[in-house]
Amino acid sequence: MKAIVCVKQVPDTSGVVAVKADGTMDRAAMATITNHDDLAAVEAALELKDKTGCEVIVVSMGPPPAEGMLRELIAMGADRGVLISAREFGGSDTYATSQIIAAAVNKIGVDKEDVVFCGRQAIDGDTAQVGPQIAEKLGLPQVTYAADIDKDGDKLTIKRLLEDGHMMLSVETPCLVTTVKELNNPRYMNVGLIQECFDKPLDIFDYEALKDEPLIDPDTIGLEGSPTNVYKSFSPPAKGACQMLEGSDRGTVDELTGILADKHLI
Amino acid sequence: MAFDSKDTAAFKDVWVFCEQRDGEIMSISHQLLSEGRKLADDLGANLCGVLLGCGIPEDAAKQLGGYGADIVYNIDHEKLKVYTTDAYTKAICDIVEEKKPEIVLFGATNIGRDLAPRCAARLHTGLTADCTHLDVDVEKYKAFLKTTSTIDVDNTEFMPGTNLKMTRPAFGGHLMATIICPRFRPQMSTVRPGVMQTQEFDDAKAAACKIENFPVEITDADIHVTVEAVEKTAKKLVDLIGADIIVSVGRGISKDPEKGIAIAQELADTLGGVVGSSRACVDAGFISQDHQVGQTGKTVHPKIYIALGISGAIQHKAGMQDSECIIAVNKNEDAPIFEVASYGIVGDLFSVGPMLTESIKEILAGK
Numbered sequence: 001m002k003a004i005v006c007v008k009q010v011p012d013t014s015g016v017v018a019v020k021a022d023g024t025m026d027r028a029a030m031a032t033i034t035n036h037d038d039l040a041a042v043e044a045a046l047e048l049k050d051k052t053g054c055e056v057i058v059v060s061m062g063p064p065p066a067e068g069m070l071r072e073l074i075a076m077g078a079d080r081g082v083l084i085s086a087r088e089f090g091g092s093d094t095y096a097t098s099q100i101i102a103a104a105v106n107k108i109g110v111d112k113e114d115v116v117f118c119g120r121q122a123i124d125g126d127t128a129q130v131g132p133q134i135a136e137k138l139g140l141p142q143v144t145y146a147a148d149i150d151k152d153g154d155k156l157t158i159k160r161l162l163e164d165g166h167m168m169l170s171v172e173t174p175c176l177v178t179t180v181k182e183l184n185n186p187r188y189m190n191v192g193l194i195q196e197c198f199d200k201p202l203d204i205f206d207y208e209a210l211k212d213e214p215l216i217d218p219d220t221i222g223l224e225g226s227p228t229n230v231y232k233s234f235s236p237p238a239k240g241a242c243q244m245l246e247g248s249d250r251g252t253v254d255e256l257t258g259i260l261a262d263k264h265l266i
Numbered sequence: 267m268a269f270d271s272k273d274t275a276a277f278k279d280v281w282v283f284c285e286q287r288d289g290e291i292m293s294i295s296h297q298l299l300s301e302g303r304k305l306a307d308d309l310g311a312n313l314c315g316v317l318l319g320c321g322i323p324e325d326a327a328k329q330l331g332g333y334g335a336d337i338v339y340n341i342d343h344e345k346l347k348v349y350t351t352d353a354y355t356k357a358i359c360d361i362v363e364e365k366k367p368e369i370v371l372f373g374a375t376n377i378g379r380d381l382a383p384r385c386a387a388r389l390h391t392g393l394t395a396d397c398t399h400l401d402v403d404v405e406k407y408k409a410f411l412k413t414t415s416t417i418d419v420d421n422t423e424f425m426p427g428t429n430l431k432m433t434r435p436a437f438g439g440h441l442m443a444t445i446i447c448p449r450f451r452p453q454m455s456t457v458r459p460g461v462m463q464t465q466e467f468d469d470a471k472a473a474a475c476k477i478e479n480f481p482v483e484i485t486d487a488d489i490h491v492t493v494e495a496v497e498k499t500a501k502k503l504v505d506l507i508g509a510d511i512i513v514s515v516g517r518g519i520s521k522d523p524e525k526g527i528a529i530a531q532e533l534a535d536t537l538g539g540v541v542g543s544s545r546a547c548v549d550a551g552f553i554s555q556d557h558q559v560g561q562t563g564k565t566v567h568p569k570i571y572i573a574l575g576i577s578g579a580i581q582h583k584a585g586m587q588d589s590e591c592i593i594a595v596n597k598n599e600d601a602p603i604f605e606v607a608s609y610g611i612v613g614d615l616f617s618v619g620p621m622l623t624e625s626i627k628e629i630l631a632g633k
Contacts (some may be wrong), residue, residue, distance in 0.1 A: 095392060125395075125436075127395035129393060143351075167494075227391055231429075231431055231446040232417070232444045233436070234411065235416055235441060235442070241608070242607045244604070245609060248618055253625045256625075258629075266570070266626060
């Protein structure tokens with residue numbers, strides 16, 4: 001039995017967001033982290049490993065430095081990593097990305113007892129689309145927004161979050177589950193495993209490695225194969241019209257509420 | 267004829283997936299129909315609602331006409347009563363393949379964001395998440411850019427055509443991107459609840475709305491996930507999206523969260539508003555998630571938004587910067603929240619907050 005976890009390395013947008021002169025993100029100037037929802041997916045897989053002894057495989061698509069993140073996840077307890085990285089895969093939208101990741105998962109192999117985990121969404125794109133689209137491409141049932149997971153044999157019982165409550169769902173393996181960060185508290189890297197993590201297997205799937213997979217077709221991967229394209233990108237103008245009031249005493253407060261009353265806002 | 271998502275000329279009409287829960291149509295559907303109406307008018311096409319459920323009365327379906335729908339496709343099946351990814355995806359893909367809409371809009375709810383990507387992957391077309399603005403007309407799009415961007419619109423070239431121009435924030439509103447899906451149909455997008463405005467209900471339009479039943483075949487073999495139970499949160503959730511006035515708290519309340527929230531609540535009560543929060547307070551466990559404003563919370567545009575002790579992280583600003591009047595109170599004069607505020611006071615929320623309540627009470631008493 002295997003737990004295959006799809007993870008993404010993202011810029012840390014909680015810190016300083018670096019912008020280039022042309023208005024696009026300067027990713028190289030920003031620190032990177034493992035996407036939060038994806039860490040919850042890794043932890044869910046590791047908990048499954050604690051219970052069942054299953055193999056945990058972490059998979060990421062990204063530039064070569066993402067290997068460092070995969071090593072860290074191995075130091076948390078994952079057994080091996082797969083980095084999907086090739087120039088041909090660059091510029092992919094969610095459709096093309098899920099096509100490529102699904103091909104890689106297919107190459108790893110999904111057996112009857114296996115579970116594929118993804119984080120709900122990545123903080124850089126915030127689309128939440130890649131998980132369900134991988135499931136569709138692999139023909140697997142999906143459960144998204146998982147906030148609690150219980151596995152008994154080949155049956156999973158999952159609490160799926162709704163805005164106004166939740167659903168209790170059951171599904172048989174193999175299936176794909178997307179996790180929210182509220183699911184668990186990811187464990188820290190283990191000192192012993194940190195020392196071992198560079199000895200564990202980490203495969204690189206480049207274009208050559210995946211090109212014979214049925215899902216890989218030049219028409220469905222990379223920039224050319226992406227159904228969506230950027231038409232324009234722009235920065236919102238700075239508002240900069242804030243009226244700063246002097247002081248912070250009752251007089252200042254009365255001045256403000258006076259303005260609001262004059263404008264009939266209150 | 268076989269379905270071919272690349273045969274773009276074969277597709278017409280604007281569709282809205284009208285989400286219902288427990289037979290009740292959600293307000294996001296009304297917002298999307300109101301927005302879809304404008305797109306359909308610009309294209310000279312019909313606006314159609316797609317309603318999936320079981321035993322929803324025809325009268326409820328016709329109400330969708332009041333928000334702009336010309337036609338409602340009613341897909342009634344016992345296996346559509348409660349949402350499952352498999353049954354809903356099959357029903358949506360069946361009717362899309364049959365009728366070939368040019369545009370399909372979904373609410374970015376926990377259900378819409380589960381369903382739309384699965385459908386897009388099956389139909390082989392593009393999907394753009396969490397759009398905040400939609401246009402088909404290039405001139406209207408240019409007018410939009412003139413007020414919302416730093417682009418020199420008059421000296422910029424724009425690809426002509428009526429492709430759906432789907433604008434969304436990237437990186438928490440720091441950058442905006444307009445996405446198109448030129449080679450495939452339908453063009454699909456999700457829109458967050460609260461982003462689009464609902465038009466006034468039109469009785470005549472509701473009466474004129476055509477209901478067309480669309481039969482689908484769904485069997486147990488199609489459904490791989492079993493719904494064991496659906497539980498509603500017992501607690502009444504705060505209605506941030508419908509609120510005219512929101513008083514939000516941020517990390518500034520950390521030294522005494524209970525008191526900070528009480529101060530915000532009293533100010534909100536005085537103004538007839540509700541209490542919101544930044545993500546920091548939700549993550550710290552000070553307040554429940556339904557209060558959260560921001561990119562990963564709710565998008566709001568109240569008349570007055572009062573930010574108490576909120577620094578203004580990009581992700582928070584993305585959810586509130588379109589409020590009519592923003593008042594920020596923060597001890598740090600360099601806090602980014604002041605960049606989007608209309609009025610700012612540099613001070614401690616624990617003293618300024620109660621004074622605001624007192625001052626407003628006096629003004630209201632004098633009215």
